[in-house]
Amino acid sequence: MTDAPRGPLAGVRVLDLTRVLAGPYCTTLMWELGADVLKVEQPGHGDDTRAFPPFQKGESVYFASINRGKRSLALDLKNDADRIVFERLLERCDVLVENFRPGTMERFGYGYDALKQRFPALIYAAISGFGDTGPYRDLPAYDLIVQALGGMISINGAEGGPGVRLGISLADLAAGAFAAIAINAALYERRESGRGRFIDIAMLDVQTMLLESALVRQFATGEAQTPTGSRHPVITPFDVFRAKDGPIAIACANDHLYRELCDAIGRAELKSDPHYENALARYVNHVALKAELDAAFQSKTVAEWVAQLRALGVPAAPVHTMTDVVQDPQLNARGMFVDVDDPDMGKLKMAGSAFKISGYPQSPTRPPAPNLDEARADVLAELELPPEASRERIRRDGKPPLW
Template sequence: MRSILEGIRVIDFTTTVAGPGCTFFLADMGAEVIKVERPGMGDEARLFPPYKGGVSASFAVLNRGKKGITLDLKNPEGVGLFKELVAVSDVLVENFRPGVMGKLGLDYETLKGINPRLVMCSISGYGQYGPLSHLPAYDAVIQAMSGLMSTTGFPDGPPLRSGTLIVDISTAFYAAFAVCAALFARERTGKGDYLDISMYDVGINLLEAKFVDYTVTGNVPGRTGNRYPYVTPFDTFRTRDGFVLIICVGEHPFRNLCRAMGRPELSEDERFRDLMARNANEPALKEIIEEWSSGLSTEEVWALMQEYEVPGAPIQDVRQVVEHPHTRARGMLVDLEQPGAGTITIFGPAVKAAESDIRPRGPAPALGEHNRWFLEELLGKDPAEADRILASGAMG
């Protein structure tokens, strides 16, 4: 079966999460991804826990299916080798601070002169221009700066960050989407493009309706916990041994909930007769629902919700998700054979295709694992020249 990005070569000149996340999506879709790291330490994500056999499992997840080379870009020959790689590649993804690629002599205008069909994607905290563009950034920094933290948490508590690296991973999605769109455009124009992906811009996009809530009404959205204030019920509810999330958008789901609770008359109660009434009387309705749910186990509440088609779900922990039969049925458990670590079970691709092969393409590379392959097979150097380069320090 063919792969969506078969025949596309991607240079991954990134570190940590957002950049490697972008390129592993491309690798899963069949692109040949070559990870370029600095000699010695390489990507600092190689040190991120958890570990198995001394190998970072998180690094393996984000760098699966890639080839790995090292280049010393403070060495002129190392820069020359990078440019040779650009000449035979389709995509370059980098995530250095704005200006670094220019100082290395590897800015888009220079590289476009080498390969006019190159799609170059620069991922940074605040973008390539603007008053904050010079600042460093991490996921939590952007959650704070973009307003996401101000809307996350409970009204009487402090701002909270998301429990996952939501900005990093969302930025990876945006970057991978932009790269694929640019490759599609190249098929029509014959020309590459330069893509400026800012984590700050992505964080603002993740504000969704909260952004226009302010621009339209002047209201500054605050923290509402797990409740969505414009729909009732829309919240978490305590059970005897955990929590469930229940959402009733519209009258039909609410009537179903009332039947599941054994309280069909509640749908006719003046306090709860429609959405606006329920919103106005949310505390009373939550008390009624939680009086019911807290007397049952999470499993019992979830069974009734499914039986009566009440939208929602139990609040599962990571163990429950990994062990859930639906997770396995969807192909989300993939055993990766990682040298030095053995088998690491990672998550599979979220994208499934009927006519294309989308899957992890193998383990993450060791540091500099493919240096000789790069010189001899990709660039066509003879063995003696490859030996000279490897001994020169250009690749560490």
């Protein structure tokens, strides 16, 4: 931890009981915004992602990427001595985040209804597949299951083909982001009220909010969207086309941009063609229009088209691979790739922060993720509790100093 505040959440203390992705992503966002995050892990095992590839020198780079900067403390909440440590931590934390299956924390005696009596200012965020209520409450869930149930798989994939899972764990990542938003709102409210809140985030709920036009059209017209490839389901041309040497993405979201595109490709007659002259006509006749445009784009390379279209203000881009992404000049100029000097793994590279907030300079580096239970001695010292060898003698009496 540095002396200078890293972000506007400086001074906020997060007790992080999460594992795998949705919860750790939430607390990583909180860390990026300046909070201090203490990661509580299962003794001897830790977060499941410590065993996820890829590895460098025997350690998980995946784990490192979503737990950088945090501290780690291993606690067994069935162990009386560890429960004392946990409860001392609760006395000084602002936020508790967990992503166990609903009911798990209650079985430990640490559900929100129990904790709010002792810690009324505590903000308690629970992230789960289906939330704390409803018929799916007790079902296990991972991103694939939520994408399947929530319809996301059914609308993604090649047009006319079967649905496919998105290439990222959107259900997890979005749930983590929504949880961070809700926590920050609760922290803002608490400044006046002094009260904490219970935040119940369900991955399936969050994904439903992300269905956008697919859900709108289902309710409005009864149309069940099917996979449309890279094509926008209602806006045309808004798709990936084929240039002389590869794919090019072009997005014309209004009539003006469409007309500029027609002039650029030398097909001015398409502007006044009744089949394509407005947004609705282009939507109805998108198959024929795509054929016209694909044929026109064959005359030049992707780079040539991108330069020409951008000069006219038409949004256009090459389709980058991951190799291209990490070399992208815009992302590098924005500091979106940072260095980590890990004592075990050596030099690492990972995603930076999308938060750009005035007064908080962007750092080109990040602290490493912690080894399991790495912070035990420091945390016990901060709590003025005896070291590991004497922990059975811990007593509940006495008030430790502030964290």
